[in-house]
Amino acid sequence: MSSVMHSPSGLNFELPEELVLLKRTIREFVEKELWPIASQVEETDEIPQATIDAMRSLGLFGLPFAEQYGGAGVGELGYCVALEELGRASAAFSNLLGAHCSIGAMALHLDGGPELKARFMPALCAGEKLACFALSEPGAGSDAANIATRAVLDGDGYVLNGVKHFITSGDIADYATVFAVTDPARGARGGITAFWVDLNGPGVTRGPKDRKMGLFGSHTCELIFRDARVPADHVIGSVGAGFKTAMKTLDMGRLSLAAGCVGSAQFMLEKSVAYAKERVQFGQPIARQQAVQFMLADMATEIFAARNMVYHTAWKADRGERFSMEAAMVKRYCSDMAIHVVDRALQIHGGSGFMKETGIERAYRDARILAIYEGTNEIQRLIIAEELLRG
Numbered sequence: 426m427s428s429v430m431h432s433p434s435g436l437n438f439e440l441p442e443e444l445v446l447l448k449r450t451i452r453e454f455v456e457k458e459l460w461p462i463a464s465q466v467e468e469t470d471e472i473p474q475a476t477i478d479a480m481r482s483l484g485l486f487g488l489p490f491a492e493q494y495g496g497a498g499v500g501e502l503g504y505c506v507a508l509e510e511l512g513r514a515s516a517a518f519s520n521l522l523g524a525h526c527s528i529g530a531m532a533l534h535l536d537g538g539p540e541l542k543a544r545f546m547p548a549l550c551a552g553e554k555l556a557c558f559a560l561s562e563p564g565a566g567s568d569a570a571n572i573a574t575r576a577v578l579d580g581d582g583y584v585l586n587g588v589k590h591f592i593t594s595g596d597i598a599d600y601a602t603v604f605a606v607t608d609p610a611r612g613a614r615g616g617i618t619a620f621w622v623d624l625n626g627p628g629v630t631r632g633p634k635d636r637k638m639g640l641f642g643s644h645t646c647e648l649i650f651r652d653a654r655v656p657a658d659h660v661i662g663s664v665g666a667g668f669k670t671a672m673k674t675l676d677m678g679r680l681s682l683a684a685g686c687v688g689s690a691q692f693m694l695e696k697s698v699a700y701a702k703e704r705v706q707f708g709q710p711i712a713r714q715q716a717v718q719f720m721l722a723d724m725a726t727e728i729f730a731a732r733n734m735v736y737h738t739a740w741k742a743d744r745g746e747r748f749s750m751e752a753a754m755v756k757r758y759c760s761d762m763a764i765h766v767v768d769r770a771l772q773i774h775g776g777s778g779f780m781k782e783t784g785i786e787r788a789y790r791d792a793r794i795l796a797i798y799e800g801t802n803e804i805q806r807l808i809i810a811e812e813l814l815r816g
């Protein structure tokens with residue numbers, strides 16, 4: 426994408442100089458700081474504090490946010506370029522960043538009032554405080570409009586009761602964007618409100634971390650609200666507009682998740698090309714076998730398509746255009762692509778790919794969630810079809 430491709434129409438696929446620099450900086454950080462500890466993170470199920478501090482020093486936690494709050498203001502395209510590079514490392518790192526930037530603090534950044542943002546965004550941009558996004562509940566996953574967490578107005582604030590589950594970084598976040606029902610009769614159409622909630626306040630408890638198939642180093646847990654008081658001025662946006670905030674935030678989340686898919690798949694392709702050239706069977710490198718070449722060719726083609734979808738959608742987002750359908754398309758396509766590519770990478774590596782040492786079996790397990798969270802791929806298809814059929 427960095428090569429110049431000007432057409433007479435002015436179409437330009439060149440990344441701006443500052444994003445080329447950003448890409449290079451993050452690539453170096455991934456190779457120097459993140460890759461060397463990827464196995465350790467997997468085994469201990471923890472990202473060392475020193476690494477979180479290094480991510481903070483690099484300004485990663487403020488990447489997509491406005492400079493007036495201390496963010497880097499790199500826009501959606503810049504954020505996607507950064508996440509593409511981070512996708513080359515263990516998924517634990519992009520999940521930590523994604524829960525905070527893409528959805529947790531993003532809801533506040535998109536729809537929060539000026540006072541609320543002025544109070545909380547600077548510490549979030551600096552990474553001194555971490556945020557998470559609490560929508561899902563035991564009874565409301567795909568059917569997010571069916572949440573049962575209640576918020577009842579009581580004097581100068583709201584009282585929250587309910588349980589959120591599978592919340593990424595719920596164990597370490599300081600704040601959460603929490604979606605709760607304020608008007609049961611209206612449901613998603615004006616009856617759900619987004620709240621900015623202090624997770625260290627009274628009435629909030631965190632469940633034990635969930636035992637998962639992968640994504641070690643990134644944790645999910647329940648967030649339990651029992652008469653948790655939230656000040657009225659901690660409403661994000663307006664009362665009743667929470668479902669819209671959730672959907673708008675998830676558009677951003679889906680796009681950046683897709684960018685991570687491109688990076689992880691690209692890394693798998695590079696590893697596979699190198700291995701295919703080096704591994705000798707039947708007296709020649711397996712790269713000479715057309716069956717292996719076809720796998721590599723398909724991987725590269727799918728990555729090429731995915732990257733273009735991500736960049737195009739990010740460009741649209743940065744122009745302030747609506748991109749809900751494209752966000753659903755890129756999330757659906759790029760997650761399936763990443764799952765397919767890592768499966769092919771494992772196949773090319775043969776038995777070695779199944780062993781811990783190559784890091785491919787970890788990427789294989791980590792990829793599987795991509796088709797599930799931030800809205801399953803079936804739900805993405807429903808969103809695309811709804812947009813198409815609306816006319």
Ligand SMILES: Cc1cc2nc3c(=O)[nH]c(=O)nc-3n(C[C@H](O)[C@H](O)[C@H](O)COP(=O)(O)OP(=O)(O)OC[C@H]3O[C@@H](n4cnc5c(N)ncnc54)[C@H](O)[C@@H]3O)c2cc1C
Nearest residue numbers: 558559560561566567591592593645797798799800801803
């Ligand atoms: C590791 C992890 C991290 C997560 N992080 C967060 C987080 O930070 N914040 C948060 O709020 N949530 C989070 N989630 C929750 C995640 O968003 C949900 O798991 C996801 O939306 C699916 O909901 P569900 O698990 O209840 O599945 P269900 O909704 O029960 O779906 C089960 C199956 O039925 C299908 N299905 C359901 N309805 C339909 C339909 N109408 N048409 C076709 N198929 C349908 C689904 O596609 C799926 O295949 C996380 C989950 C995991 C596993």
